[in-house]
Amino acid sequence: MQEGVVQIQERARAKKLETYPDLKTVDTTPVRVTLHDCLACSGCITSAETVMLEQQSVDEFMKQVSSEDKAVIVSISPQSRASLACYYGITPLQALKKLTTFFKSLGVKAVFDTSCSRDMSLIESCEEFIKMYKAQGKTNCFPLLASSCPGWVCYAEKTLDPYILPHISSVKSPQQTMGAIIKRFASFNMGLRVDQIHHVTVMPCYDKKLEASRDDFLFSIEEGNEEAGAGKFTEVDCVLTSGEMLELLQAKCSDFTLLDESPIDRMLTNVDETGHLYGSRGGSGGYAECIFRHAARELFNKELPSHLEFRTLRNSDFKELTLEVEGEVVLRFACCYGFRNIQNLVRKVKSGKCQYQFVEIMACPSGCLNGGGQIKPKKGQSGKDLIQSLETAYLNEVDVSDPFENPIIKGLYDFWLGYPGSEKSIQIMHTGYHTRERSVTAQLSNW
Amino acid sequence: MGVGAGEEEVQVSVVQELEGHSDRVWSVAWRPGSGISGRPAMLASCSGDKTVRLWQHGPSPSCFSPSWSCVAVLEEMHKRTVRSCEWSPDGRLLATASFDGTTAIWEDVGGDFECVASLEGHENEVKSVSWNASGTLLATCGRDKSVWIWELQPGNEFECASVLHGHSQDVKMVLWHPSEDILVSASYDNCIKVWIEDSDTEDWTCVQTIDESWGHTSTVWAVSFDSLGRRLVSCSNDLTLKVWDSSSKSFTDGNLWRHLCTISGYHERTIFSVDWSKTTGLIASAAGDDCIRIFSEDSDDKMTPDSGPATYKLLVRKEKAHSTDVNCVRWHLQEASLLASAGDDNTVKVWRVDYRNS
Numbered sequence: 191m192q193e194g195v196v197q198i199q200e201r202a203r204a205k206k207l208e209t210y211p212d213l214k215t216v217d218t219t220p221v222r223v224t225l226h227d228c229l230a231c232s233g234c235i236t237s238a239e240t241v242m243l244e245q246q247s248v249d250e251f252m253k254q255v256s257s258e259d260k261a262v263i264v265s266i267s268p269q270s271r272a273s274l275a276c277y278y279g280i281t282p283l284q285a286l287k288k289l290t291t292f293f294k295s296l297g298v299k300a301v302f303d304t305s306c307s308r309d310m311s312l313i314e315s316c317e318e319f320i321k322m323y324k325a326q327g328k329t330n331c332f333p334l335l336a337s338s339c340p341g342w343v344c345y346a347e348k349t350l351d352p353y354i355l356p357h358i359s360s361v362k363s364p365q366q367t368m369g370a371i372i373k374r375f376a377s378f379n380m381g382l383r384v385d386q387i388h389h390v391t392v393m394p395c396y397d398k399k400l401e402a403s404r405d406d407f408l409f410s411i412e413e414g415n416e417e418a419g420a421g422k423f424t425e426v427d428c429v430l431t432s433g434e435m436l437e438l439l440q441a442k443c444s445d446f447t448l449l450d451e452s453p454i455d456r457m458l459t460n461v462d463e464t465g466h467l468y469g470s471r472g473g474s475g476g477y478a479e480c481i482f483r484h485a486a487r488e489l490f491n492k493e494l495p496s497h498l499e500f501r502t503l504r505n506s507d508f509k510e511l512t513l514e515v516e517g518e519v520v521l522r523f524a525c526c527y528g529f530r531n532i533q534n535l536v537r538k539v540k541s542g543k544c545q546y547q548f549v550e551i552m553a554c555p556s557g558c559l560n561g562g563g564q565i566k567p568k569k570g571q572s573g574k575d576l577i578q579s580l581e582t583a584y585l586n587e588v589d590v591s592d593p594f595e596n597p598i599i600k601g602l603y604d605f606w607l608g609y610p611g612s613e614k615s616i617q618i619m620h621t622g623y624h625t626r627e628r629s630v631t632a633q634l635s636n637w
Numbered sequence: 638m639g640v641g642a643g644e645e646e647v648q649v650s651v652v653q654e655l656e657g658h659s660d661r662v663w664s665v666a667w668r669p670g671s672g673i674s675g676r677p678a679m680l681a682s683c684s685g686d687k688t689v690r691l692w693q694h695g696p697s698p699s700c701f702s703p704s705w706s707c708v709a710v711l712e713e714m715h716k717r718t719v720r721s722c723e724w725s726p727d728g729r730l731l732a733t734a735s736f737d738g739t740t741a742i743w744e745d746v747g748g749d750f751e752c753v754a755s756l757e758g759h760e761n762e763v764k765s766v767s768w769n770a771s772g773t774l775l776a777t778c779g780r781d782k783s784v785w786i787w788e789l790q791p792g793n794e795f796e797c798a799s800v801l802h803g804h805s806q807d808v809k810m811v812l813w814h815p816s817e818d819i820l821v822s823a824s825y826d827n828c829i830k831v832w833i834e835d836s837d838t839e840d841w842t843c844v845q846t847i848d849e850s851w852g853h854t855s856t857v858w859a860v861s862f863d864s865l866g867r868r869l870v871s872c873s874n875d876l877t878l879k880v881w882d883s884s885s886k887s888f889t890d891g892n893l894w895r896h897l898c899t900i901s902g903y904h905e906r907t908i909f910s911v912d913w914s915k916t917t918g919l920i921a922s923a924a925g926d927d928c929i930r931i932f933s934e935d936s937d938d939k940m941t942p943d944s945g946p947a948t949y950k951l952l953v954r955k956e957k958a959h960s961t962d963v964n965c966v967r968w969h970l971q972e973a974s975l976l977a978s979a980g981d982d983n984t985v986k987v988w989r990v991d992y993r994n995s
Contacts, residue, residue: 529800
């Protein structure tokens, strides 16, 4: 016991291991990304990320627009379109037309719509699912987990065990798909070199900035186009959030609602000959519903009704969709939004108890319409009220359509990629995920 | 000292010193339903040695006899310090929170304790765990600044019901109200936060923050409710205890808890733990000066229940309760005179507190 006593005396007045009085000063230095910081969509606090954000700001956008050497192309997400439409009390179509007027007046070359590229993401996802389903037994990779939410992907890479990464869909998000289409194909049709293009997206989410800057999305020029220059190019150069878009509008035009409604750039926008917008249902992209519908058709020869009934589980952010054939559940899909629901899903996947074949995962509660980059509720408006009006606005005068029937996407496959899931599609429209080192402080184990 | 000081007598004597842990002991918890109706009293303790020890009294009928012994060591589960342990209200399950980032759930299976669940999700050190009154919800908190609420499902399955961000620093302790689903958290950010479930959003939300402007000016280490949950006591690195009152029971002004009084001038070092006796209403504190102190409401100054601000007076200071920091102090749930403490000296101590209020 004597030894023990000595040891105790030594430690007696030492600083308590649990207390770290200097943490408050330490914590003010931007070194640590916590789970919350990652998911709150506005928490880019490492110095590298701060630099990255400066490159993706309204100021940088204005600089590029006024640059002689650059052709700026803007792709607007349907969620941002809905956010601005709600804010100004106009329809999504009016919002898109007025945004086109606004951007063109600044010198932007073209304004597109990411519901168009999303249709390609959806088709590739359908294809990926069918392949995985047919390979069942050989490898069990279910559930397939959606990859379009960068908050979720970032969390999975930084915090979750590596076992979860193979479950994440390799299909690029609509933002990156649009970038790939514009810079690797459409630019040639537009008579632009890839190094001339500055591609800007307008997104409901701050984490889309992180996504745009991933090394996985750098590409080199293919053979035959060397004149465009050597080196690596980004698919998306600058991401502005809906909120930043509003700031820009407020700074640059006195009344947005009075702007003219310009013709829409139809090349990469879901607008039909009669001028109607079209796109898939679902404020977070409609991945679960679209793949479910496709799988029912391809695997079980079932045409599903236009309205699918999701069953709400423990809360409205956790819903499931099942298909029964002869009394047996053959397809079980889910939408799982918000961090607490993700936790439960991940725990189920880890313990092998997850029954789903596909899960549409989004980090934000209520999904992308409630993204951290959306315009904040007006005075007196509750968050819940705002989401409801966004959900209504989202499909207001927008025709629900089948991605496989999208003539633009059909054309891209015919003239460029071949077919869904082709070698070229996999090479250009898919990506990969990696375990990321935790920050230094998070690894310290002696606290 | 109050007028009636001489009329009250308190004696604190050690019943037994429980040795076994090989590192500092962080926390102790009395097992509900033990020590009454002929069932031997049981105490759980957790330590920097990565284990939980269960101590049981027997076979002597008086729990004040020095016949406590270690009946089980729960080990090989946690990879680092076990910081907090709490029994479910029915005494069936024991939850243990560890610096390894996990919270383990242990079930009594015929006297053997088996780990039946491990709750992962916190990014790093879990600092505290608490069961709600019905035993259906579990709260945890930790260095990642978050508070998690878990829902117990059939088959010892736990589902995450909420992940709450609001504190700007390490969260030291979570504690459920003794009867209602109201959660209180205390943090290194000097704040106490009150959380309830918002039926509108189907999620938990912070309804009150007691910050430095009217609360503690340094780390809040622990909180404890009185038997009915009308009052709350908090202890802090600012060397004070503060008592909060919620008898108005209204959220309308956004302040469920009002400041009732501050007990200052008694502690010279950090107060790590505070516990409000559910039987006698006495408040015990544990501090970095190796002392345990016991306070009572100064009823002599109170003409009627509503007149004037309440005051609390020091009844006794037990010097050298442990040979170094006292990390935790807990009253037995039914046996009014029984108190347990845990210290940096690797020991758990069981105390007899004789209190005569003539």
